[in-house]
Structures are given as C-alpha cells and as structure tokens.
Amino acid sequence: MLIDEAVIQKRLDVLAEKILEDFQGKPLVVVALLKGALLFMADLLRRIPVPMEIECISVASYHGGTETSGKVEFLDRTLPDVDGRNVLLLDDILDTGGTLHAVIDKLNEHGAKEIKTCVLLTKDIPRERIREADYTGFVIGDEFVVGYGLDYQGRYRNLPYVGILKDSAI
Ligand code: 5GP
Ligand code: MG
Ligand code: MG
Numbered sequence: 001m002l003i004d005e006a007v008i009q010k011r012l013d014v015l016a017e018k019i020l021e022d023f024q025g026k027p028l029v030v031v032a033l034l035k036g037a038l039l040f041m042a043d044l045l046r047r048i049p050v051p052m053e054i055e056c057i058s059v060a061s062y063h064g065g066t067e068t069s070g071k072v073e074f075l076d077r078t079l080p081d082v083d084g085r086n087v088l089l090l091d092d093i094l095d096t097g098g099t100l101h102a103v104i105d106k107l108n109e110h111g112a113k114e115i116k117t118c119v120l121l122t123k124d125i126p127r128e129r130i131r132e133a134d135y136t137g138f139v140i141g142d143e144f145v146v147g148y149g150l151d152y153q154g155r156y157r158n159l160p161y162v163g164i165l166k167d168s169a170i
Contacts, residue, residue: 002145003138005160008120009043011137015118016047018135019088022116026086028052033059033103035157036092039149040120040137044090052088055080061099072102083111092149093121097130104130120148121162138162 032041034056045054058075087107091100100117107115118135125142140162146152147159152169 001161001163002140002143003148003162008137008148008161012040012044012047015135015137016044019044019116019118020048020050023048023050023086023088026114028088029080029082029085030054030088030090031080031082031103031107032056032090033092033099036149036151037090037120038157039160040092041090044118053080057103059099059103070096070098072099074106079106079110081110082107084113087112087115089115089117091117091119093123093145094119094127094130094133094136095123095125097127100133101129121145121150 028050030041030045030052032038032054035058041054045052057079060073060075061071089100089103089107094100100119104115104117116135117130117133119133120137122132122136122139123142124139143164144152145162146156146165147162149157150162151157152165156165
C-alpha cells in the first residue's frame with residue numbers, strides 16, 4: 001500500500017476546488033485517457049459541479065509490461081471535438097511524459113484553445129517533456145504502481161488504493 005483510499009479521496013477535494021476556481025465560467029471539455037484514468041475521472045469530476053462534456057480517448061504505450069515502449073499509439077478512429085475549447089486532460093500517472101506530450105500535440109493540432117493537464121500521480125524522475133502537470137494529486141518515487149485505475153497486465157485497476165507491485169506478482 002502506498003496511498004490509501006481515504007487519502008486519495010481527500011486529495012481529490014483539494015484538486016477539484018482548484019480546478020473549479022480556474023475554470024469558473026469557462027465551458028469545459030474533459031478528455032480522460034482510458035483506461036488508467038477511469039476511477040480518477042469518476043471520483044474527481046463528480047466534485048466539479050460546472051457544465052462540462054466528458055470525452056475519453058484510448059492510447060497505448062505500455063503493451064502490458066512494466067516498461068514504457070516510448071511510442072504512443074492512438075487507438076480511436078476519431079478524436080473528440082476540441083476545436084476552440086478549453087480542455088482538461090486527465091491521466092492516471094505522469095512518468096516519462098511521452099503520453100501527455102503526444103496527446104497535447106494531437107489536441108493542439110485539432111484546435112484546442114487551452115489545455116490544462118491533471119494527473120493523479122507524478123513520478124519523481126527527471127523529464128524533458130512535461131516537467132509537471134497543472135494539477136497533481138501525489139508525487140511518488142520511481143516504482144511501478146497499480147490500483148485506482150492503474151493496471152499490471154490488465155489487473156488491479158479496481159483496487160481503491162494505490163500500491164507498489166511486489167516483484168513476486170510480476
Ligand atoms: P509516460 O508516457 O508518462 O511515460 O507514461 C504514462 C502512462 O504509462 C500512464 O498513463 C500509465 O498508463 C503508464 N504508466 C506509467 N507508470 C506506470 C506505473 O507505475 N504503473 C502503471 N500501472 N502504469 C504506469
Ligand atoms: Mg495510461
Ligand atoms: Mg497500463
């Protein structure tokens with residue numbers, strides 16, 4: 001166990017409050033990255049009572065292992081309409097930054113007006129692209145974590161907490 005359920009839920013109150021302040025009066029489209037951001041998205045957005053559209057896109061970079069492949073693949077045939085809109089981009093974790101970097105590029109190509117990034121977790125490692133998200137839940141060490149949306153080979157996403165995967169489970 002790294003971050004327990006109650007601690008996550010409390011932190012979401014704080015994140016939601018900041019987001020609410022920043023997006024006051026701005027029509028908002030939320031773009032969440034599947035599947036890792038699923039639980040985070042559901043718990044965070046119910047705390048942000050403003051008009052919003054919720055969109056999800058699927059990207060892959062891990063291919064099931066514990067090391068990123070470095071190449072980000074967009075799995076949807078079409079992307080949500082972000083032209084001229086304020087986007088809140090949600091992901092589970094900021095690791096190398098490759099994923100958010102690629103998605104931000106894509107959303108910019110599609111005419112997004114403003115993009116703010118929000119992640120539940122950020123790994124405390126040096127990064128060239130995307131040093132930090134605009135909203136961060138927790139900074140963690142350089143460990144492979146699962147739970148609260150994050151998987152190892154498709155498992156553990158439904159855990160209500162974030163834990164470090166034991167070597168014996170790999
Ligand atoms: P990045 O592109 O920033 O290197 O990695 C982002 C994606 O890699 C995340 O959306 C997540 O899917 C995956 N990822 C990175 N670190 C971890 C981790 O510790 N555990 C799990 N389960 N996925 C991770
Ligand atoms: Mg992901
Ligand atoms: Mg994964």
